Amino acid sequence: MRTFDYVRAVDTREAVRLLADDPGASCLAGGTTQLDLMKDGVLEPPTLIDITRLPLHGIEPRGESLHVGALVTMEELAVDPVVAERLPMVREALLLAGSVQLRNMATIGGNLLQRTRCRYFRDPAVPECNKRAPGSGCSAVKGVARMHAVLGASERCIALHASDLAVALVSLDAVVHVQGVSERRTVPLTEFYLTADESPERENVLEHAELITEVEIPLPPATARSGYLKVRDRASYEFALASAAVLLVVQGGVIQQARVGLGGVGTKPWRAYEAEHVLTGAPATTAVFKDASEATMRDAFTVPGTAFKLPLARRTLVRELQTVSGVKA
Structure with a gap:
């Protein structure tokens, strides 16, 4: 792992400003995927911005939606009583994802932004990966492929999105609240992700100097x-x-x-x-x-x-x- 600078942001706006000032910077929350990618040499951010102290930890029902802070852990959301009563598919998706140790570290925002598990993407020694090196080709299409995608895929890329939680949230029409340098915006999760056949190197519509602050989950009818x-x-x-x-x-x-x-x-x-x-x-x-x-x-x-x-x-x-x-x- 290469050396990097470490900065702790005190609030959301500072975190966004720090991102805007450094095009190569990356935010650090639970780090359960990010640190692995750094150790593998796939990601080499010059600066890590620690956002774990930001006030994005709450779970709150408001009207017919459940508002979940981006820094809530997977385990915290899984044991929430509203989730257990009204959103069993979300609870099951969380409990089936990773170990207890990982769920106590991994954040909801980080889970939604996790990178693919494609072995070719995660090995810098493999030269052909359109996701890591746009225009280079796709080794998975030509080589051994099993844990790969069949929908939204093409000869350009078949890398799989691995999140269980995101599958449940997409089906519920959840939205993410995003903080940018000068404005906030709300993006439906159905429009947040990009398919690999569209742009292998880009997996979602989040800009560099933007931060997910909250996930809003509509609560289904009581009869559902x-x-x-x-x-x-x-x-x-x-x-x-x-x-x-x-x-x-x-x-x-x-x-x-x-x-x-x-x-x-x-x-x-x-x-x-x-x-x-x-x-x-x-x-x-x-x-x-x-x-x-x-x-x-x-x-x-x-x-x-x-x-x-x-x-x-x-x-x-x-x-x-x-x-x-x-x-x-």
Whole structure:
């Protein structure tokens, strides 16, 4: 790891100003991904701006939304009573992500901004990586690929977005509040992330001198049921091969409202609008669930190592739709 300067910001505006003054600077919160990337030589910021003392730690229900400070830890959000009662899919996504030790360090803002786990991106010795070196090519497309994306992917990049939490939040129409040098803005998470086929080197719309300060999560109707299913190689401390975040409102056997997010398959947390279109207004049956899963994966891009994800993702979604709706297999 190269040497770097360390600065502790006293408030949000100072943190943003410090970022603006140094184009290479980076913010440090939990550091659970960032420090690994620095040790690997992927990131080499000349300055780290410690933001852990900023007043961004609260969890507060306001009206029909839950407002979560960017520095709230994953574990703190997972045990929040409002999350447990109204947002079970969020709680499950958090508890299935990482170890307890990591969840007690990792922040919500940091989790949403985590970088891909693609082995080629994380190895500077690999020269071809459009995400790390734009225009150089994609070693994953040509080489061994398994923990990679099939949605939002192309020959330019198949790097996977690894966040479980972001999949749940995208499906709930959550928004992030962002502080810039001169203004604040609010960005829906469905518009926050960029697909790798659009711009492999850029993963979201956040500008350098901007900071996520808060995540706003709309609370679903009391009649809604939700859940998060994660399929992985081992039972704990592993990233998803496929996952599904599902929220349904079912009345009289008919789906009145459907929200679906997919993980383990997208270059960004994937909102499955095609599945929602099939589900909404349809009877809650396994046949409809299968139609929804087929619609979701129609535009997939695969290489030999990732082709298995198509049937796996379809089965994962069908299973979670059955679980949330109470429909038997």
